[in-house]
Amino acid sequence: MHNLDSDSEDELPPGWEEKSTEDGNVYFVNTCNNKIQWTHPRTGHKKVIPKDLPFGWTKTMDENGKPLYIQQETGNKTYVDPRLAFAKEEKKHVNDFRQRFDGSSTAFQVLHGVDLSGKYALITGCNAGIGFETAKSLARHGCNILLANRNMEATQQAIEQIVKDTKVSEDNLKSIYLDLGSLNSVKKCAMAVRTVFSNHLDMLILNAGVFGLSYEETEDKLDRTFQVNHLSHTYLALLLEPLLKKGSRVVFVSSESHRMASLKNVFVKQNLAHPKDQYSTLIAYNNSKLYNVITAKILSEEWKHKGIAVNSLHPGNMVYTNLPKSWWFYQMLFMMVRPFTKSLQQAAATSVYVATASELEGVTGLYFNNCFYCEESALARDKDIANEIFSISLGMIEERVGRDNIEKYVDKYCNRKENAT
Known part of the structure; x- marks a missing residue:
């Protein structure tokens, strides 16, 4: 592939020079x-x-x-x-x-020479950690960023830090409230975004995530890990579809943990959220990351004809961020391995690469790790499982906030299952 x-192999033989024309073509001259x-x-x-x-x-x-x-x-x-x-x-x-980059590459290296002036990106979960580095890196190259977070005070501090670090204008950085623990908040956020970005969005980077939480229900009566990591991001992507045009890129930040997912009883109960009586912190997280990869593949097929690229990725193993803050043991573990894992700039590199690399124009439905394509898990490649996961996700959204703005997907995926029976 x-x-x-x-x-x-790209090195020129002795006596040859590489030159260019004004309109962007390369030619080769033998000086002999x-x-x-x-x-x-x-x-x-x-x-x-x-x-x-x-x-x-x-x-x-x-x-x-x-x-x-x-x-x-x-x-x-x-x-x-x-x-x-x-x-x-x-x-x-x-x-x-x-492959141009690898696991040691930084987001700044990936963006070397890239001009993002006039581009618009929305990033979730970007007031700290990998999301912050992603926002800072894109802004440094001229991109207009909408920082979508729950903590507005921390978001303003992040904006001020980006301005300080990059010398970009604060006018290029805007914040918007988004609580991924509330589907109603997702809906309000999506509707507001249309007024900010003048009907087009070049990059949608779904970065926010939680890890290591004990069982906790959201206002939608769902496991918080499942809703924040998967369901709310799926809903946000669907609601923002009208802003995505030819050349737009959607990035789901997943994890290699998706390879350890377990779908036991998921299809029997028609509920993707991990149940309280059988709750496992790690399985809840692993499953949510599998759902990220699956959703990206489903939407890549749905939006391919529009020229919208949808891909997923793994940023890095046990990167030291605020992600493990829920339990002291995870904090200690992540701190111990910190010298052997990626820096935040390295962890943001794959997100930035998938969102901007010129060679990925038209590339969709792939899973990336260390700034290059790799094969996802067998579960993620199973189309029947993917359709079922997406169908259940839509049903869970419809049950809580209705089908407004997602009718065509509910009709296609949910009704297909009903018609089959």
Whole structure:
């Protein structure tokens, strides 16, 4: 599916130079015989570059009328077109992309040279931890961010910290109240978002999550881990569909823990929330992360014809955040392994990569780890199970807040099951 050739194959043979045209095409010059060709002399593939300069670069002319490029932050000047650093091979298939980053990459490295000016992103759970790093990284490159959180005081502090760290204008950062423990709050938030983003949303990053909670019911009479991690995010994505246009990307932050999910009695009871009398903190979390992957795959198929990409990902193992704050044992465990796990910048890298990478244009329905595609669990790949999970989720939403704005999905998935019987 992917070309995993080493980068050495891209190296030019001696005597060859790589150059670019104004309209974003790459050509190759043999300096020995002045031969020019459009394909790479080693790979035989064509390459293209972005039409716009990388973020932070401007173009001028020297005294001889020759193009000169200036890096605004450092003042460095060069005659080499900086777009060449972002040249990529023309794809033969939408999923034909090579790995550029890995588990040690940071969000800032992923975004190097990327200009997100004029883009709009909504991120849930971003007043601290991985979500905060994701918001900060995107804002640093010009993206307008809507921070959707429950704690408005902490959100304002996060905005002030982002402005301090990145020097971006506070006008690019807005907050909105969102309590994922309340489906009514999700509905109010989604309706309000339309007035903020002028009917379009480029990135929807569903990052918020809880872990290690003992059994606790929300106002909707559901296990909080299940509702916060899965059901409310599913509902939010469906309600924001009208803002998603061709090229928009939806990112579900899941976990490798989805591989340890257990669906025992789920289909018998038609209830995805973990029951109180059999409650297991870890299984409740693992299941919610499986539902994230499944929902992303379902919506990727539903929205593919619109050009909306929906993918899921694992940010990193036991990253030190506020996630384990519910129990002292988890806090101690996460602290002990902190030197061996990803930093917050590294943990945010895959979210940022999936939300912005140019090679992922049109790529949908995949699961990512360490900034690259990997195969999800067998349960997540089972289409019958996926349809059943999505159907039950819709039924649980409809039972509590009605079917307004999600009618077509309720009719398609819930009625299909009724018709089958």
